[in-house]
Amino acid sequence: MMDKQRYLRMCAVAVAAVLVVSGCSSIKNLFGGRSKDKTGEPAKLVDITPTANVKRLWTASVGKGEKHLGIGQHPAIEAGVVYAAAVEGGVYALDLATGAPRWHYESKLPLSGGPGVGGGLVVAGGLEGDVVALDVADGHEKWTAKVNNEVLSAPAIGGGMVFVHSNDGRVTAFDAETGARRWFHSVDTPALTVRGTGGLTLGPGIVFVGGDNGALTALNMNDGNVLWTTPVAEPEGRSELERMADVDGEPVLDGTTLFATSYKNRTVAIDGPSGQVMWVSENGGARGAGVSNSAVVISDKDGNVVGLDKNSGGSLWKQSGLLNRAVSAPAVQGDYAVVGDFEGVVHWLRLSDGAFGARSKLGEAVAGKPVVAADGTLVVQTADGKLAAFALQ
Numbered sequence: 001m002m003d004k005q006r007y008l009r010m011c012a013v014a015v016a017a018v019l020v021v022s023g024c025s026s027i028k029n030l031f032g033g034r035s036k037d038k039t040g041e042p043a044k045l046v047d048i049t050p051t052a053n054v055k056r057l058w059t060a061s062v063g064k065g066e067k068h069l070g071i072g073q074h075p076a077i078e079a080g081v082v083y084a085a086a087v088e089g090g091v092y093a094l095d096l097a098t099g100a101p102r103w104h105y106e107s108k109l110p111l112s113g114g115p116g117v118g119g120g121l122v123v124a125g126g127l128e129g130d131v132v133a134l135d136v137a138d139g140h141e142k143w144t145a146k147v148n149n150e151v152l153s154a155p156a157i158g159g160g161m162v163f164v165h166s167n168d169g170r171v172t173a174f175d176a177e178t179g180a181r182r183w184f185h186s187v188d189t190p191a192l193t194v195r196g197t198g199g200l201t202l203g204p205g206i207v208f209v210g211g212d213n214g215a216l217t218a219l220n221m222n223d224g225n226v227l228w229t230t231p232v233a234e235p236e237g238r239s240e241l242e243r244m245a246d247v248d249g250e251p252v253l254d255g256t257t258l259f260a261t262s263y264k265n266r267t268v269a270i271d272g273p274s275g276q277v278m279w280v281s282e283n284g285g286a287r288g289a290g291v292s293n294s295a296v297v298i299s300d301k302d303g304n305v306v307g308l309d310k311n312s313g314g315s316l317w318k319q320s321g322l323l324n325r326a327v328s329a330p331a332v333q334g335d336y337a338v339v340g341d342f343e344g345v346v347h348w349l350r351l352s353d354g355a356f357g358a359r360s361k362l363g364e365a366v367a368g369k370p371v372v373a374a375d376g377t378l379v380v381q382t383a384d385g386k387l388a389a390f391a392l393q
Contacts, residue, residue, distance in 0.1 A: 043303070043323040045345065045359070052336055052348045052357035053393035057377065058099030063089015065364070065385030066112065071152050072248075072287060072328070074368030074381050076117040078136075082373075085111040085124040086385045091132075093122070093139060096373055099389060103139035107132065113151030113164075119176055123162050125151025131164055133179060143179030147172050153250075156200035156207065159221045163200050163207050171200070171209055173224060183224035187211050199250030199288065201258070203272055208258060210247030216260045216268075218275060228275030233262035233284065249288015249329050249369065252296075261289045261298045269296075269313060279313035288369055290330035290337050295351055297337040299327040305339060307354055317354035322347065329369035333378045334392045340366020344382055346390070362388055 063086030066073050075084040081102060082094045087110045093102040109132065113125030121142065122134045131145040149168035156163045161182060162174045169187040174180065189212045201208040206227065207219040218227040232247050251260040253272060261267040263286035269278040283298060283306045290297040295316060296308045303323040307316040326342035336348040336357050342365045348358040364384035372378050378390045 048356040054358040057389040059388045060099045062092040063385040072368040077373045078117045105139040114154035116155040118157035123155040145179045153199040158202040185224040201251045230275045233264035233266040248286040252291045281313040287329035290332040292332045297330040319354040331370040
């Protein structure tokens with residue numbers, strides 16, 4: 001039987017997920033029935049004059065998807081191949097140019113985290129704590145392992161190890177060849193969090209991980225020892241809801257600078273080797289940032305998409321046309337920031353001023369961050385397990 005503490009934590013997480021996804025303006029609106037207050041309703045999309053020539057290259061299905069779990073699954077891309085997992089459907093490898101299948105690993109496990117790809121492996125985690133490592137060439141199973149809690153973000157692979165961040169705040173390192181556990185590091189998590197787990201980013205000898213406590217931590221890749229911990233946002237406030245400060249998106253490492261963003265409306269640039277904060281912006285969102293040569297783009301919990309100056313953190317523009325549409329984290333494709341929303345609409349926003357440049361309708365919600373390949377192709381995964389690839393012409 002589930003113990004009381006775990007039950008209360010699951011209830012709290014569920015409430016947070018509903019608040020984030022639905023854009024509820026108050027607890028009363030959530031539990032008290034329909035409200036006459038229209039401020040929390042999703043913005044209606046207005047007609048736009050496209051400035052970007054976007055071509056859909058292909059679509060494919062990779063299973064039944066995450067549906068309403070609020071995980072934000074997204075694919076991984078390496079060497080011209082797209083890898084994707086679904087809660088019901090296993091792991092797929094598809095050709096980036098055509099969408100044609102390369103291989104399919106069938107599994108009855110609810111694979112919710114990942115996949116991550118690197119070092120000849122494709123690794124996914126599950127809702128029941130399973131970790132599955134596959135051969136990148138043909139998808140055959142190389143090893144399996146187990147962690148103590150659900151895995152909601154992609155494993156990271158490097159330095160001969162596989163790193164998994166589970167929903168209890170623990171980072172576990174496994175030997176990439178055998179699956180044997182090498183070390184683990186635990187961080188206490190608050191009672192109320194946004195649905196999701198901080199993604200992992202690897203630097204030279206370092207694992208960077210965002211936490212539900214609002215901090216970014218650098219771990220020694222070899223032994224898991226803490227090199228530094230820097231707050232992205234402080235979990236301040238009178239209530240658990242006000243104190244929510246999750247850093248759930250993968251930190252972006254650009255050169256030696258890390259960019260991380262928090263649900264508590266704060267984004268920071270951090271010097272990777274030292275952990276020193278370089279600038280702070282009072283704009284933020286839990287799901288992660290998109291970074292271009294000149295801008296950092298975030299989407300906040302209300303659905304605003306904001307462009308920040310990469311060197312100073314100063315505000316460049318703010319696009320409020322997607323309010324309460326449960327906007328995904330942004331990716332950068334060419335001269336555009338790209339986000340998805342709860343109706344499965346993908347939006348291209350000009351990096352110069354945030355204006356809408358193009359739009360494409362896919363179907364179910366796009367909760368996961370779009371992914372851009374080295375050749376500029378953008379791939380999006382929907383909550384019903386559909387993949388779509390786009391090119392800017």
